Amino acid sequence: MKKKYADLTDRMFNSINRFITTDNKRSAYAVYPQNGNERYYDDNVWIGLDMAELYEQTKENRFLEKAKMVWDYLMVGNTSSCGGGILWREIPAYSNKHTCSTAPAAVLGCKLYQITKEQKYLDKAKEFYAWLIQYMQDPSDHLFYDNITPSMTIGKSKYSYNSGQPMQAACLLYNITGEQQYLNEAQQIARSAYSKWFTLYDSKELGEKFYRINGDHAWFYSVLFRGFLELYKIDGRRDYVTAFEKSMLQAWMSECRNQTTNLLSNNYFIGKTNSSWQVLHEGAFVEMLARLAVLELEGK
Template sequence: MKNILLVLTLIFLYSCNDDNDIPKIADRYIPEEVVKDEINPVINLSAQFINVNNDALVTWLNPEDKHLSKIEISYRLKDAPESSNTSIQIDALPSVVCRDTIKIPAGDDYIVSLVAINEIGARSEARITDIGAFYDPKDIPLFLNMADTLMTSVIKLYFGGKYDAWNSSYPNVNGPYWDGIAAVWGQGSAFSGYTNIREASLNSAIEQKYTNYDDRFLYSINKFRNKKGGRAEAYGTYIGDNDERFYDDNVWIGIDMVNLYEQTGKKEYLDNAEMVWRFLLQGTDNIMGGGIYWKEDSQSKHTCSTAPAAVMAARLYLQTNDESYLKSAKELYSWCKTVLQDPSDYLYWDNARLNDPNDPNSGLQVETSKYSYNSGQPMQAAALLYKITKDPQYLTDAQNIAEASYNRFFKDYYSAALGQNFKIVESSHVWFNAILFRGFVELYKIDNNNKYVTSYAKTMQHVWKTSRNTNTNLLNEDYCDGNGQSSWDILQQGAFVEILSVLGQLERQGLL
């Protein structure tokens, strides 16, 4: 009706106007939007058999197209022609993470393909994936099974939503100015959990379950990238063009990108790691003799930014043979040891700053708090530098830090659940302890001293038996005193996944 009235109006104007200005009037008419005859495909497609009855769970993210109408889900035997597809269509909304369970006739090798369809029937390019095999948890080694059980729950309870990212806590809490997604520190912890369980599951029955998340989790974490103030690109605290960027938040993600590059050989992971490295170089100067600031425009240089940067540089050297990375690893480690290690016990202080920020030659103020992760990264850096250079001083450094950390951050404990006395990792901060564990594992692979990793293994067995919520499989952080818990932070759950996954790797390698 509106179109008919518009046409009549234009005819009337044309008949009553002698100045031939009809084109000007017609130009003001904006026609209704035309639906295009093309549409983008779905992304982040994965499929996994979830039971012995051949039910397969399919997950994906719909394209951002307001004219999206339906999603066509098809499946067929892997080697069969496309004409053999069995297909269903479901209603769809744009930019929504979707899950659907389909029944497959038999447990043979099947593939699933998804096609997005818009309001006029235009079809997208098909996205195709294999259906991951169902596995019996009894066939998975102990610690990998624990990691898989926890990570499955963590993905279910925390991941998704508007941004297809990790929520900060479970149950999810939000408010009028916050949508509940975790800051990038928490996002990075979950990403580390995924990175490590992905590695632990390689060549196992659950490998595809986690490799299917590769594109989705990379796409998710990269939403946090920005170029604030025209500076080097990096991961911001939250999603946004002007969110502040911390050097330590970024280096944890950068280390995971190197790990994923080592696992896959995919250049996109190396590109992300190199992006982080360029940002870290922006955070170092000659003030105080070196080191890396905590965040942009900060006046303090921290162990938690400098030591993991040394680790990252060493690992980049191992992957690229670029001598500049080895030079940086040595320099960063040396600065951290000289300025922030307590010579009385080999543990590391938190940070240092100038007495007078306007005088680069003034003395240093050192913040002397000692956290487990701040000793874990120098330990790992020293072990890696020994692996590369065979300089025995690095090995001595790593072993000194390991024993000092064991004396400081572990305590004698009797576990009634295990019926054993052992040194338990104190339950002060799980994420800190996960980073400490990285140092112990790097050293163990060199000197074969299993004392420290054995304590972690017994700690996690105790946690699993005494501090797992049986409704959610989430793990309580206060596992020594056994206090109850009603909210679980993604930062700590991601750390639990990492520890269990690394134990799973050691177990599969015959090192436990």
């Protein structure tokens, strides 16, 4: 079994690295595996986070090398416009700074610091987190806006993953520094995110009422879950994690799951009929189930 998963990891690693291009004399992951195609800073940082996590699990330097490659690329998108932060896209050129590129960069900086103990990663993680708090956080509810233009106009849409990553970054910064402010802010974000993206649900399948995801996008709330899990490791508050646990159990036992294929419906959580099945959504469901399985194995 171990060899099976090692082989799958090798296949993933070798396949995704085919998408590395060298435009502007900088290596990074592109949308298609050929120079001149679109390259996004946020696409890269999500891959970088996975590479860092794979390194933590395996201690194989190939994963750390790619996480560092992504970090070096992110630094190119960390320009002085908009007060800081990281651009969303490199090719074609784009000028807005986004929460979805900057917040996970703060998380990656924390993880690379924990792995390498190199101060530059922690310094940038703190910088990115401070920028998010100053420019992208709504002070009325502690949740995060989507983007900001060079003229400092804020795009005020709120998506669950854009609050999940600052929550996770705050938790990691608390773990590293011991500064209470970070934990307080993570808990504030958690309370507001729970209030916004969960609603009381009466489940006939489970025979109980519980707070269930009313999520906007399966992958978005899988990233939100990362933040709640990081917080749970610190404060032991189980109700947030239990809400995800019951939401996934509800999904598996209900019409959310296609009984023939076992695929789960992204639209189920927003009360719509599913018309397509996307790898992005299914991967998100698998991630949430896998992280819950790890907690179960650990007796948590």
